[in-house]
Every structure is written in structure tokens, then in C-alpha cells.
Amino acid sequence: MTTMETSGKKGGPVGGDTSSAGPRLSGPEQIQHHKSDTVRKWGEVGLFVGPALVLFLTFVVFPVASAARYSLYKWNGIKQFSEAEFIGFENYARALWGGNDPATKDAFLTAYTEPFWQALSHNFAIIALSMAIQLPLALIVALTLNRQFPGRSLVRVIIFAPYVLSEVIAGVMWLIIFDPNGFATAVVQKIGLSMPSGGWFEDQTWGFWTVFFIVTWKYLGLAIILFLAGLAGVPQELQEAASIDGASWWQVQWRINVPLIGPTIRVWAFLSIIGSIQLFDMVWVLNRGGTTGQYATIASFMMQVGYFRKDVGFGSAVAVIMFLISLGIALAYMAFVLRRDNAAAGEKGR
């Protein structure tokens, strides 16, 4: 608790300030004193919090609220918003099941609904594959590297480097490597295989896997470094005691190290899931989600329609859906998975 945290029980503007620890006066003089103190306090609060609050409300809260509002209109973002046509939840209906108008339903199914579900399925596929492939892979690498060996700190730096590179640089780099006449093709041909028939990115099946590989290259280092940081906090004594008792290396890892870095793993998984839902930059750099959207994500689809096809109303509806999915996942994850960790961390901290 701090000095400023005085008795709030009186409430109201007379709630005093203990930093003026002089003798307590009574009568009008004191009230005068308190009043000016309160005014000054609020002035200071305004001075310190004001700029941040104004920026935050203007450029974060207002646009998010606007997205919710625009999503109820048919609007191209060019003419005045006051001329936009209010269509209720039609944009949502269009995305989810092709809209409620039988006359346009078939056209909308092809133009909006199918790409929407296709993109959303890619987001969920990336989440599932992150847990099924990236998590075990990062864990194995981290457990293996969690010991002394020559060059250890350099190895850590290098493994982490892709995370710091921009998505654009990483994306352009892999576009060149996976060029149909590029390095990847030459290598697989040398070992007697051939490139996926449509090309590394354009192939309807393999395009998604190529992109997942690139995303893994970019983000695996973060997982490894986080897990290593968690492992550094596991008391060495526990592992030594278990080894003396005859536990094998695998048993030590599986029964001591992995459970003890559980909280780190769960937080990484949370960040990974939310990041997968909002994945945009990399997918956009890699040919905007593919010519037929074979690896588009919900965010790239939103940009395609909302910005480049000037359908701000529909794009906003997609943005709101994306937000609701992230929010739902975040709340569920915190309620069922992270709550235990937070409770434990709270006890530890006390």
C-alpha cells in the first residue's frame, strides 16, 4: 500500500491525504486545505493518466466499437457513413450461412460463406497442429538443450533469432526458397522426389503445410526459449535426487521437469492459440493467403474483403467474429486451464 492510499471510508471529496502529516486541525481551515489537496490530486491524476487514456480511447476503444457498429451496415467506407444502409445482422448471416435472402444465397455462399469457413478452418488447423507438432518439438529441443555444453548461450541466441525478424523478411525469404524453380525444389529433386504438383504454395493440399512449416520456423524459437527459461527455474536438487534414486533421464524429464514447467507451457499454449486466431502478416506476405485461399486465415480474408474489396461492413462483421472467437477461447482457457496456475502463483507470491 502506498502513502496516497488513505482512508477511503469517508468517500466524497473530503477523503484526505496523509502526506500532509501535520497536526490535525479542525474547522473551516482544514476543509479548505483538503479541498485544494483534492483538486490538486485530481489535477495530477489527469495530467499523468490523461494522455494515455485519450490515446487509448481514441485509437483502440473507439475503432473496436466502430467495428461492431459498421458490421451492422452495408457500407463501402468511401461514401459518408450516414448514407450507409442499416442491414442488421445480415453481414454475419452472409458469413455464416449465406444470408437470409434466397435470391442471393447461392452467390453469397460462393463469395462469402465458403471462403469464410475455409479461412476459419485454417486457423483451427494451425491451433491443432501447434499443439500436436510445435509443442512436443519445442519441448524435446528445450529438454535436450537444458544442460551444459560448449556454445550453449550462442545456440540460444541463434534459435531465438527468427522470432525477432519481421514476418515480411521471413516471408519473402521463404517465398524465394519455395519458388518452383528455387532451392527447395532443387533439393527434393536431388533426393529423387518432386515438388508438390501445383507448386509449394499453390498446391491445394501442400500449400497449407508449406505455410505451417514457415510459421513453425518463425515461432518455434520463442517456445524453446520460454521452455528453457522455465527449466532454468526447476531446482537442480530435484533432478539430482531423482537420478540418485535411479530415475532414467526420460523419467526425470517426464516426471519432474515437464510437470514443473507446466505453467510456462500453458501460457505459451494460450499465446499460441490467440496468435493463431489472429495470424495475418505472414499469410499476407505469402501471396495473400494463396490464389484460391488455400491457406487464407480469417484475418487475411477480412482484409481481402474489407479493405481491398471495399466491403467495410462485411469485413467488420468478420473482425467482430474473430474477436468473439479469441475472447471466448481466452475466457474459457483462463477459467479452466490458467486459473489453477494463477491461484498457485498468487499463493507463492504471498
Place this chain on the structure above:
Amino acid sequence: MITMATVDTVATGETRTSTKLRKPVQLDAGTWLSIVVAVVAVALTLGPILYLILGGFKTQQQLTADPVGLPSPWVLQNYGDIVSQPVFWKQLLNSTFVAVATTAGVVLFGTMAAYPLARYRFRGRDAIFVVFTTGLMFPLTVAILPLYLLIRDFGLVGNLWGLVIPQIAFGLALTIIIMRPFLQSIPKELEEAAFVDGITRVGFFWRILLPLARPGMVTVGVLAFIGSWNAYLLPLLLLTGKADGMTLPLGVTQFQGQYASATTSIMAYTSLSMIPALVFFLLLERRIVDGLTGAVKG
């Protein structure tokens, strides 16, 4: 939010336990396994990056004839062409300006806001803090379409400030969440002593709190800088004009689109764009890793 339960690790600064000198290195089987895994991981990480850099030293004919081999002969022309043109340097300057201004704004306004939220008692304090924490739930992607229209209405499309101001706003949530416990942990005796000496609260903030909060500010500053340096979505919408008004990531994609057939030039351009980020990373590697692990570790 998760971060709230975890920031105390940042505040105390204990994030990476040094395991050096714990045990003498023994080259047993397990160590060899570690070395093998490390070599494979390093090769997979660095391989593509080296390929890109080396590709910049090839001619287009060399690359087409043999995409795998080393450059022979090595040509400097791709790199030379880029560094002799002002566009690359202008983009580097733009990126630097945007990242520095964003970082300064995020750290300054974020720390300022965290100060009363940490050390004053006033009605609505917790409500304001909650408002800021909800910012973590509002990613830029969700707000991007209305945000673009808003910036357009302000007349800031094509202007670097149109990039800086929203980036500051979106960086505030994390900054305030990290800085508040940091500022709370500074002992109140210090504050009392300062007031006895006749320093005002504002003076206390500038002259005593800010220097003490420097480790936390470095952490949030580094995260803000990287975020800004790598930003793509907002520049993509805002800096649509001439190439020399762009930031580096956008410049790379613009160059790639414009010279689509000159792969080796693109490789050189991308490699050069990588250097500032890599240098920054190598200089501050520890800070970056500590900041990230501190923000995540439970």
C-alpha cells in the same frame, strides 16, 4: 489477464537463472546428444538466412542455373545497387523514426499513466486500470478497418505520425500492465522522504521514480521497438504512396512486387533489411529474452 499474475517476475528482474559454473562440462553421451540437437536446430535456423544473404551475391543467371550452390563468381552488384540508391536509406530512416517515436511515446505515456494507477488512491482507479487491460483483448487486426478510416479522417494517411500515434495507443496496455507493479514495488519511505524534502509529486515522478523504474522501462521499450520495427499491417494500409515514404518491411514487399523477376536483387534487399533488426537483437538479446520470458513465465 495472464500477464497480471506474472509480471512480478519482471518487476523483480529475476528471470534467467545463471546455470554457468554449476558443473564442469563433461562430454558424456547426453552432452553429445545436446550438441547434435543444437547443431541441427542452428542449421535449420541459420540455413535459410545464409541462403538469402549468399543469394544476394549471385547473378540471376547463376541462381537459375544452380539454386543450391555457392556464388561463383561472387558479385557485389545487387548489394551495391541498393546501397547506392537513396530509397533504401530513406526507408531505413522512416523505420527508425517510427520505431523511436513509438517507443518513446509508449514508454513515456505508459509509465506516466501507470504512476497514479500504482501509487495514488482515487475513485475509479481500478476501473481505469481494467479499461487499459482490456486493450490486450483488442488486437490491431480487429480494429484495423475503422482505425484506417479514422486516420484517413485525421488526414494522416501517408504520414509517419499516422503510424506512430496508433502504435503508441496499442502499446499502452502491455506497458501499463508491466509498469504498474514495478512502480508499486518502490518503497513508500522514499516517497515520504522526498515530500519531507519539499519535492512535489510531479517532481518525485520525474526525478526519483523514473530513474528507479528504468529496468522496467527498458523491457517495455524493447518490446515496443521490435513491434514497431516489424509492423506490417498498419503501414500496409497507411503508407501506400511512394516507395521512399515507406518503412522497411513494406519497402521489402514493394521491392519484391516491383522487381519480381530479379530474385537475387530481392534477396539482397531483404538481407540488408535484416541487418538493423539483427544488430539490435544481438545488442539487446538478453533484455528481449528476459522481457518476453518475464511477461510470459508463470
